[in-house]
Amino acid sequence: MQEPENTTEMKRVLEAALLTCSEPLSLDDMLKLFAGRMERATLRMLLDELRADWQTGTLELVQVASGWRFQARAEYAPFIARLTPDRPQRYSRALMETLAIIAYRQPVTRGDIEEVRGVMVNPNIMRQLLExxxxxxxxxxxxxxxxxxxxxxRTFLDDFNLRTLSELPAMDDFQHPELQLDLQPHTPESPSMN
Structure with a gap:
């Protein structure tokens, strides 16, 4: 195929790349598709158009910290999970509390985490988070x-479908037990194409 000549063809190239890549694509990666013949503003416009094109479909185009990716909409997660007979990895409350402390107060030491949680940090939790x-x-x-x-x-941000730490739920949300926070990691068993 020759170089795309109009925005419709460029959008198709972008769509093909995003649908087939296993990792999110950064703007710089996507610009490589067009051999330097595209402006960042045009690329962003095409991404917005692609997002709108897929708005009613089963997939959605999302931006995460590392770039852009297609993933299945959340309502299809229970069905997609049936394809993997293995149970999705479950994380302990202690691990998620430790991760939350790091996310909201970073950079922190193990001592800082222990001070907030009121208990010693299990070395296995830190190892799991690092691995x-x-x-x-x-x-x-x-x-x-x-x-x-x-x-x-960045992997944390990508796995939790965040672009930046500022997208984390407000700390006040944790003070009200009636509010159920839905901050779950994006895993192979959760809705994603990648």
Whole structure:
């Protein structure tokens, strides 16, 4: 196929790339599709058009921290989950509390986490978070012992369908037990094409 000549053809190229890539595509990645012949503003316009085109379909185009991706709409998750006989990974309350503390107060040390939670942090929880690439060591605090400082990663943002940390639910939402927060990780068993 020759280089796309109009915005309709360019939109089709974008759509094909987004539907077939296993990872979110950044704007820079998408610009490579057009050999430098497209402006960022045009690319954003085409992404907005694609998002609108898919608004009534079973898939949606979403932006996460690493870029853009297609994923199945949430209402189809129970059906898609039937394709994988393995149970989706469940995370303990302690792990999710630890992750929330890191996300909202980063960078933090294990001591900071223990102070907030009121209990010692299980080393396996920190190991799981590091192995899942949801957190990373971003430095050491300049105090005796130089404890590691932890912060969330782009993978955390991508897996929770967030573009930035500012999209996290407000801390006030956690103070009201009648509010059910639906912050769940995006896993292979959850609705996604990738």
């Amino acid at each position: 899942r690439h949801w957190i990373d060591v971003v430095g050491q605090r300049e105090v005796p012992g130089r404890p590691s400082l932890y912060a969330t990663t």
